[in-house]
Amino acid sequence: MKSINLKLSLLLFLLFLAAWQQNAFAQKPLAPGEQPQLTVDRQGTVRVVFGEKDKIFYSVSKDKGNTFSKPVLVGEVKEMHLGMTRGPQLASSKDYSVVTAIDKKGTIHAxxxxxxxxxxxxxxxxxxxEASAPEGLISIAADDKNNFYAVWLDLRDNNSNNICFATLKENSGWSKNKFVYRSPEGHVCECCKPSVVVKENRVSIMFRNWLKGSRDLYLTSSSNGGETFSDSQKLGNGTWPLKGCPMDGGGLTIDARNNVHTAWQRDGQIYYAQPGQPEQMIAEGRSVGMSGTLLTWEKGSDIMIKPLNGTPQKIGEGTALKVYEFTDKSILAVWEKDNHVVFKRI
Structure with a gap:
């Protein structure tokens, strides 16, 4: 009888532990909103911004994303682009955070x-x-010296989208805009969001091009903080002839050794590649992203995550997934589900 009671007690304890773990790591609501963006600064402060109609909201966590503050209003942008990777963008440096948002006329507010x-x-x-970015697609990044970098689709030349770039220094406004790439065929892919990442003086930009009917990912980099950029380099060996835009710009990171890592979609398949190397097929899906060594994508309504050397894992359902891996290997995920922003520790 004692043995049966002991086994029953152990079973109940294990069931309780499993239920507690499931609850502890379940997704939690943050607020109504769309298209969340996530940053974590040197001190471990987690910041999230998101849009709700024409308003931009901000929330902060001091405990690695276990809890978040009540969202506060950052600002309002009349007729703000919101949805399908469009919406408020966020970057954080040592002393500042910057948010950008584009209205439907093409003004990039900050x-x-x-x-x-x-x-x-x-x-x-x-x-x-004026009104040079009506497509509404922009990415921003920050370095450790309070400098910010922006890249976006801009059609001021010949009413065709190409890759435009600007920087923001601590004691000045945004720099004079310049094109870092103009397609010889007139325009790049018309509605795929470009990406930018920064480490020390290295700035790398990835974008989906449009050449000879193919929509492949290209990379250009700067070794002097964005003063000059290299010739653009195609990523991977394959190509994707496509008449329409896939609306999928991929993900981009720089590791501690200054190596660039990219992930992107081609014809419904997710690929990982480093510059100058063949691509590796990862999975089927779309809406690809990268954060550190983590790849993210969507497969139907499922949102997926995979370490570079790990196995894919479903973490929920929704869209617009953003993740961050802390030094203790725990992961914070923030995404959009049913017009609400939700978060989860993994």
Whole structure:
């Protein structure tokens, strides 16, 4: 009888532990909203921004994403682009965070948070040509010296989208805009979001090109903080002839050794590649992203995650997944589900 009671007690304990773990790591609601963006600074402060109609909201976590503050209003952008990778973008440096958002006329608005005061302010617009970014697709990044970098689709030349770039220094406004790539066939892929990553003086930009009817991913890099860029280099060996835009710009990271890693979709398949090397097929899916050594994508309504040397894992259902891996190997995931922003520790 004692043996039976002991086994029963152990079984109940294991069931309780399993239920506790499931609850502890279940997804939690943050707020109504769409298209969340996620950053983590040197001090481990987690910041999330997202859009709700024409408003931009911000929330912060001091405990690795276990709990978040009540969202506060960053600003409002009339007729803001929101959805399908369009929406507020976020980057954080040592002392500041910057948010950009594009209205449907093509103006790139910007807001800056001073970490010390926790105050947001509206700053100079990013684009220096009126209504030049109506496609609404932009990415931003920051370095450790409070410099910010932006890359977007811009059609000021011949009404065709090409890859435009600007920087923001701590004590000045956004720099004069410049094109880092113009397609010899007039335009790049018309509605795929470009990516930018920064490490020290290295700035790398990835974009989906349009050449000879194919829509492949290309990379250009700078070794001097964005002053000059290399010739663009095609990623992977295969090609994707396609008449329409896939609306899938891929993901891009730089590791501690300054190696560039990319992940992207081609014809419904997810590939990983480093510059100058053959691509590796990972899975089937779309809406690809990268954060550190983590690959993310969508497979139907499922959102997936995979370490470079690990196995794929479903972490929920929804879209617009953003992730971050902490030094203890725990992972924070933030995404959109049913017009709400949700989060989960893994």
């Amino acid at each position: 807001f800056r948070l001073t970490h010390k005061t926790s105050q947001w302010e509206k700053i100079k617009n990013v684009n220096d040509a």
